Amino acid sequence: MKLQTEIPSTQHRELDLYPTEQLIDALIDDQFDAVRAVRLASPQIANAVTQALPRIRDGGRLIYVGAGTSGRLGVLDGVELTPTFSWPNERAIGLLAGGHTAMFTAVEGAEDDAQQGADDLRALNIQIQDVIILLAASGATPYVLGALQAGREAGALTIGIANNADAPITLEADIGITLETGNEIISGSTRLKAGTAQKITLNSFSSALMVQLHKVYGNLMVDVKPTNAKLVRRTINLTMFATGCDEAMAKDTLSQCQYHVKTAIVAILNQSSVLAAQARLLANDDDVRRAIQQKE
CATH class of the missing domain: 1.10.8.1080 (Helicase, Ruva Protein; domain 3)
Structure with missing residues (x-):
C-alpha cells in the first residue's frame, strides 16, 4: 500500500528555487490541510473523548505511544497537562520508541521493534481503566503496533491516530482517527502538516477531556498549577x-x-x-x- 504521506507532491516541484518569501508562504499555506483534516475527523475525536471519560474518572491513565515526531508530540501533550490542569504526572505517561534519549536524538531502528513496544507498555502494568493513544503518521509503525496489541490484550481503551487511510493502527484500535493530510510539501517530511494535524488533535482531545473533568470554569483555566x-x-x-x-x-x-x-x-x-x-x-x-x- 502506497502511503500518501510518502508520495512526492505534484505541487511545488521547484521548491528549492523559490525566493525566501515565496518559500515561506508555500510552507505556511500547506499547513491549512492539517486543519481541514482534523475538522473532518471531529466526530471520531469527540467519540474518543466520550469513551475515555468514564475510564479516566475511574482512575485511569493517559498513555501516549509513538516514534519520532509523533512520539514527541505525545510526550509533549502529556507533560503540559500538569501545569495547565494540575493533572498528576503519573497519570500522563509518554512512551517513545528509543526511550528518553529519542526525545532529543534520533535512535535508529527503534521504531521497527514491535516487541519492544509491547514490552514497554506491559511494563506499565496496564489496567482496563487506562486510555492508550497510539500515534503514527504512516499508521504502521511496528513499535506502536506492538504496544497496540499489548493494550488490547489488557482491555485498555486504544485510540489510534494516523495520517493515512486504512492504516493498521486505526483499523485495529478501539477508536480510529484518520487525519488525511495527504502529500507533504517536502516529500515524506511528516513533521510538517501531518505533525500539525496530530498536535491539533491531541490538543483538542486532552483539553476537551480536562474541561469535562471540571478543570475549567466557563473558559477559565481554574486548575492551573502555579509553578512559577x-x-x-x-x-x-x-x-x-x-x-x-x-x-x-x-x-x-x-x-x-x-x-x-x-x-x-x-x-x-x-x-x-x-x-x-x-x-x-x-x-x-x-x-x-x-x-x-x-x-x-
Whole structure:
C-alpha cells in the first residue's frame, strides 16, 4: 500500500528555487490541510473523548505511544497537562520508541521493534481503566503496533491516530482517527502538516477531556498549577476575572488555599471560608459551578 504521506507532491516541484518569501508562504499555506483534516475527523475525536471519560474518572491513565515526531508530540501533550490542569504526572505517561534519549536524538531502528513496544507498555502494568493513544503518521509503525496489541490484550481503551487511510493502527484500535493530510510539501517530511494535524488533535482531545473533568470554569483555566511567577500572577488574574474582586482580596484568599484558584473562586463568590469552599468542591465532584450553586 502506497502511503500518501510518502508520495512526492505534484505541487511545488521547484521548491528549492523559490525566493525566501515565496518559500515561506508555500510552507505556511500547506499547513491549512492539517486543519481541514482534523475538522473532518471531529466526530471520531469527540467519540474518543466520550469513551475515555468514564475510564479516566475511574482512575485511569493517559498513555501516549509513538516514534519520532509523533512520539514527541505525545510526550509533549502529556507533560503540559500538569501545569495547565494540575493533572498528576503519573497519570500522563509518554512512551517513545528509543526511550528518553529519542526525545532529543534520533535512535535508529527503534521504531521497527514491535516487541519492544509491547514490552514497554506491559511494563506499565496496564489496567482496563487506562486510555492508550497510539500515534503514527504512516499508521504502521511496528513499535506502536506492538504496544497496540499489548493494550488490547489488557482491555485498555486504544485510540489510534494516523495520517493515512486504512492504516493498521486505526483499523485495529478501539477508536480510529484518520487525519488525511495527504502529500507533504517536502516529500515524506511528516513533521510538517501531518505533525500539525496530530498536535491539533491531541490538543483538542486532552483539553476537551480536562474541561469535562471540571478543570475549567466557563473558559477559565481554574486548575492551573502555579509553578512559577508567571503562573502565580495568572492565578490572581483568573480569580479577579471570575469573581470581580480586587487584587488584594484575590491575593489574600489565594494565600489561604495554596493558590488553588477553584477554592478561591468558591470562597469569594459564596462569601465563605476557604475550608467551607473546599468542602463544597469535594461534595460536588470538584465542579466550581455546582459548588457555587449548591444550596445550604
